[in-house]
Amino acid sequence: MELAFRNRIAMVKDPNRRKYALADRYIEVVSEKLTGEVLLDETLKMINSTQERMSVGQWIDLLSGETWNVMKVGFQLKQVRERLAKGLVDKGVLRTEKRNFLIFDMATHPVTDSAVKEEVVKRACTTLISRSNGSSPSLTDRESPIAFQQLRTVTMVCAAYAANVLENALMYLNHEMREVAYTKVDELLSNYSQYPFVSPASKNELVGKDLQMEIIAAVLNVFTKMDSIL
Secondary structure, three states, X not given: OHHHHOOOEEEOOOHHHHHXXXXXXXXXXXXXXXXXXXXXXXXXXXXXXXXXXOEHHHHHHHHXXXXXXXXXXXXXXXXXXXXHHHHHHHOOOEOOEEEEEOOEEEEEOOEOOHHHHHHHHHHHHHHHHOOOOOOOOOHHHHHOXXXXXXXXXXXXXXXXXXXXXXXXXXXXXXXXXXXXXXXXXXXXXXXXXXXXXXXXXXXXXXXXXXXHHHHHHHHHHHHOOOOOOO
């Protein structure tokens, strides 16, 4: 999704693609320009390195290691959690500490900049307990230089829900508000896992971006079928 937001990948422009389910549509690299983020650039190079066209669903399986094809195990991203943590250390959000667990030391990454975490949690909670459908950007969104900020928030909470970690953000809400939040994320996941989106966020930003936004919808569509949600 992040590569699509950054206009690095898109669905293959084929009028016949709509005959297929979103997750079964082929994707391609539209810009080889590196992002500066290690995992994103590694993924971009992998997608660009193969002559075989593959779909969103296939790439999700390959990158996550969920494949029985021994010829394609090299596409799996390695040490993702640790490398994400290192990236956040480099940005000053986390720090690295060594902790002793019985007979060996293990690196841990506690939060250094709590303001960043608080902002992420605040965005998630505000999105999930507000009455809006996510389509009206806030003043912060209009002033922000970050593209698709409202839609990025929607995809973030949906991804957190699919990964079964959304409750870590919702623990700050009371029981009634948590129920509201879970109902809202179900609604958002349903609305944005199809394309065109049912309730598009920041409509003006989506003009001319259909091939990129189809990837967002396709990934969210895969999330709706994950065991942790079902």
